[in-house]
Every structure is written in C-alpha cells, then in structure tokens.
Amino acid sequence: MKKATRQHTRAHNKQLVLRTIFQQEAISRADIARSTHLTRTTVSHIVAELITEGLIEESGRGPSEGGKPPVLLEIVPDSRNLIGIDLANSAFHGGVFDLRGNLIQRVDLPVHDRNGPQALALVSQLSDSLLDACNGPVLGIGIGTPGLVNARDGIVRRAVNLDWRDLPMRSLLEARYDLPVYVSNDSHAAALGEYAFGQKREIANLIVIKVGRGTSAGIVLNGRLHYGDGSGAGEIGHVRVVEEGAPCLCGQTGCLETVASSRAIIKKARQLLQNKHSSTLQQLVTSPEEITTDIVLQAFEAGDEAIRQMIVEAGRYLGIATAYMVGVLNVQHIFIAGSLARFGETLLDAVRYEMQERAMFILAQDTHIKCSHLGQDIVMLGAASHLLTNELGSV
Numbered sequence: 001m002k003k004a005t006r007q008h009t010r011a012h013n014k015q016l017v018l019r020t021i022f023q024q025e026a027i028s029r030a031d032i033a034r035s036t037h038l039t040r041t042t043v044s045h046i047v048a049e050l051i052t053e054g055l056i057e058e059s060g061r062g063p064s065e066g067g068k069p070p071v072l073l074e075i076v077p078d079s080r081n082l083i084g085i086d087l088a089n090s091a092f093h094g095g096v097f098d099l100r101g102n103l104i105q106r107v108d109l110p111v112h113d114r115n116g117p118q119a120l121a122l123v124s125q126l127s128d129s130l131l132d133a134c135n136g137p138v139l140g141i142g143i144g145t146p147g148l149v150n151a152r153d154g155i156v157r158r159a160v161n162l163d164w165r166d167l168p169m170r171s172l173l174e175a176r177y178d179l180p181v182y183v184s185n186d187s188h189a190a191a192l193g194e195y196a197f198g199q200k201r202e203i204a205n206l207i208v209i210k211v212g213r214g215t216s217a218g219i220v221l222n223g224r225l226h227y228g229d230g231s232g233a234g235e236i237g238h239v240r241v242v243e244e245g246a247p248c249l250c251g252q253t254g255c256l257e258t259v260a261s262s263r264a265i266i267k268k269a270r271q272l273l274q275n276k277h278s279s280t281l282q283q284l285v286t287s288p289e290e291i292t293t294d295i296v297l298q299a300f301e302a303g304d305e306a307i308r309q310m311i312v313e314a315g316r317y318l319g320i321a322t323a324y325m326v327g328v329l330n331v332q333h334i335f336i337a338g339s340l341a342r343f344g345e346t347l348l349d350a351v352r353y354e355m356q357e358r359a360m361f362i363l364a365q366d367t368h369i370k371c372s373h374l375g376q377d378i379v380m381l382g383a384a385s386h387l388l389t390n391e392l393g394s395v
Helices: 006-022 029-036 040-052 116-133 169-177 186-198 262-274 279-284 293-301 305-329 339-358 375-392
Strands: 056-061 071-075 081-086 091-097 103-110 138-145 148-150 155-159 164-167 181-185 206-211 215-221 333-337 368-371
Touching: 006 029, 006 040, 006 071, 006 375, 029 040, 029 071, 040 056, 081 116, 081 375, 091 116, 091 375, 103 116, 116 138, 116 164, 116 169, 138 169, 138 186, 138 375, 148 181, 155 169, 169 181, 181 186, 181 375, 186 206, 186 215, 186 333, 186 375, 206 305, 206 339, 206 375, 215 305, 262 279, 262 293, 262 305, 262 339, 279 293, 293 305, 293 339, 305 333, 305 339, 333 339, 339 368
Parallel strands: 081 138, 138 181, 206 333, 333 368
Antiparallel strands: 056 071, 081 091, 091 103, 148 155, 155 164, 206 215
C-alpha cells in the first residue's frame, strides 16, 4: 500500500470540503470543520483557495448561536460548465449545464442510419457545438452511451445499436479536446442523474430502468453506482423473456428489448396499421414508415384501445424483469425512464401488476415503481454528474 503524500492529502481534503459545501444550500466554515473533522485552520485555507478559484462564494450570514453570526458559503453554480451527452436515442442529445444541473444550452443531432465511424464523427460534431455554446470554463465532457461500457477506461466494449466494439471513446475525445472525458452506459448515467438531481441524494438505493431504443437498468447502492464485475450490471434488455421469440440484435432471440423498447413498440404499431387494427393510426399517418414513438403516443392519448393493449403488454414484460431485480436486490425505489415512460400510469400499472405476481409478496408490497420526473434530460444529467463526481468529488 502506497503512503499518502502531502499532495494527495491536500487534494482529498479539498474535495471533502467542496463536497460538503455542494451538498448544502449554505454552510459556515465552523460547520464544515465539524462535518469533515478537519481543523478550522485547514478549512479556512481550503475555503480561501476555492473562493480564489471562483467555485464558492460568501453568501451572507447565518443565525447567531450567541456570538457573531457566521459567514455562510455556497457553490457558485455558473463558475464551471458541464457538458452532458446522451447517445442512446434516434438523435444524439447534448446539454451544457451549470454545477447545479441547470440546463444552459441544448443541442440535438439526428442519427438517421449512421453507425460505426459515422456515428463517432457525429459525437465529435455534437461536442463541437456544445463547446461553442459554453459561456464559462468547461470542467469536461460526460457521455452516456448504449451498450456495455468499461467506465474506468472509457471504452465502449460493445454497442450493437451503433456498431461499436472496443471503441476507446475517452482517449479519442480527450486527445481531440484536451478536456477530461468520462464515458458510462446510458442507464448507469440515468441512475446517477436520478440519484444526484432527481432525488438529491436522499435515497441511497435506487434502480432506473431506461426504456428507449434499448432497454437496461442502472443501479445505485449506498449512494454509489453498481457496475458489476464486468461493468454489465443492469443489462436486462438482453435477458430472454419470450421463448422462441423474435431475433435480437445481440444474436439471441426473445430478449426483453424485442418486446419492450421503442423499436419494439414502433414495429408492432406498424403491424397494427398494416392490418388495419388501429383506426387512430390510420388517421395520423399514410404509411407505416411514418410511425414514430411520438405518433404512437398521440394515438394512445386519443384513446386507441389497440395501442393501449400494446403498451400494457410491453409493461408486463418489463414487470417480469423488474420482479427478478426485486428478488435479487430488494431495492425499494424503482424509476422508469426513457421514451416509454411517457405512457405513464398505463405502463406503470402493468409493470407493477406483473412484478407483484412474480416477486415475493412481502418484498413486492414495499417496492415503489414510478416514472422519473427528469424526462429526456436524465442521461445528460447523469453524464454530467459522472463528470462532476470524478473531477470535483462533489456528488
């Protein structure tokens, strides 16, 4: 074991102080010292350094406890820009955020049929646009991508939807931009986003099941993202739920993604239109190729019963996978995110019903399943949170 150097200790203490300030609306130097168990002298030196760097500021005085009212310290939200990128949809989404997760600028670029090197070039194009939109110092770039990801080294081991295999995304983008880059699986990023910005770290254990073009889960245990031994924790989208089911892009058949994903929903909606089983779709489009998740949602909101049944079926398949996760992890807070979350309580009721039918009753009754309120920004926020955690140690 290597002995901690003075520089390491100083860096650790600085992160500790910054994290303590970040997690409070406002806090005094004395309260920081009590919370961190650092000496008041050490805290004062670190605070002075952070003020000089523009990361924190004195924001007023707190209530007196018998003596002079204490000076309060706060994070300066716009002192740094964070770039968060979501590569898990039919368009690549990117946002510039401040340190509190407030969106400053957003950029969306359609993917169309691009994959492999063309998709990677689109990531660079999106990053260029986001950097141009920054209005202050940039802390770095966080990326949430579909597929199996080695987050430690920033390597996309396999992303079937984008035809990436062993892609060293982190090193490629760091060489291009000379900025820190952090890469994680999109569902892992979504879980971080929900933990840090949705629940504001008040729930230590949670699962986010993200259902979009692909389907997978991110797991936070004791306030830390759980990757699994091979970085594949939460890859429920490629677990078979249908015997002799349809082929999946991963090479197997009957995977959850083939029945519960936006692509699966669009495929079934197109079949409904072709078979003339949905009068609403016939009113909205003239050909199956025009059907998107947005069109399906319009038909659903118009009360189309065939579409509703299709969403219920997808929800019940999600409930099967959810029941397994409840039995294995016993995490009581589960959030549904991604494009299918827009189908709201109809989807959730089906997920809950199937989960309760299949999981142990005493565990199921204590499990809360709801939609995330972070909407389509959840992966971008999670990617920014990943960056923030690694660079400032503040989440």
